[in-house]
Amino acid sequence: MHQCATCQLDFNLPERFDLSYQVTDEEGVVSKQRPVMIHRAILGSLERFIAVLIEHTAGKFPFWVSPRQACIVAVAPKYYSYAESVASQLGDEGYRVKCDLGGDTLKKKIRNAQL
Structure with a gap:
């Protein structure tokens, strides 16, 4: 089974970029909250895609991606x-x-x- 596509929750980048949004509670008090970023990628990393391609084709690449056609x-x-x-x-x-x-x-x- 191969995993290429990813969907990730990122808690670090919002802090690094000092991202925030304002929330007003029931008493009318305004406070800042830190968001969570959601990343998605169809292929994940290029390295992971190439590794899956090599493993799936056993090194016998399809014509369109072969280094020597x-x-x-x-x-x-x-x-x-x-x-x-x-x-x-x-x-x-x-x-x-x-x-x-x-x-x-x-x-x-x-x-x-x-x-």
Whole structure:
């Protein structure tokens, strides 16, 4: 079970900001009262949201949040320039792309791209 959204009562900030309101009782005596602040957040903290996302997806992020959205794997040195041009075109469209031009085997390049 994940907790992201929060609703909290804050007793400290009203005191820190010296917040108060006036109350008149039955006898007509006016007194100052300290309010209580109510905070709400849909996601809680950003850190908590990222932790929940990592735990829920087991590190296999959805496409929209993945730090690397595409990996272009060149199968031979003669295709390096084409791989770079494809990566450049995708990058120009706003995708986060990596181009693997290393000398590893194709199997190892694919395995590294999946990590």
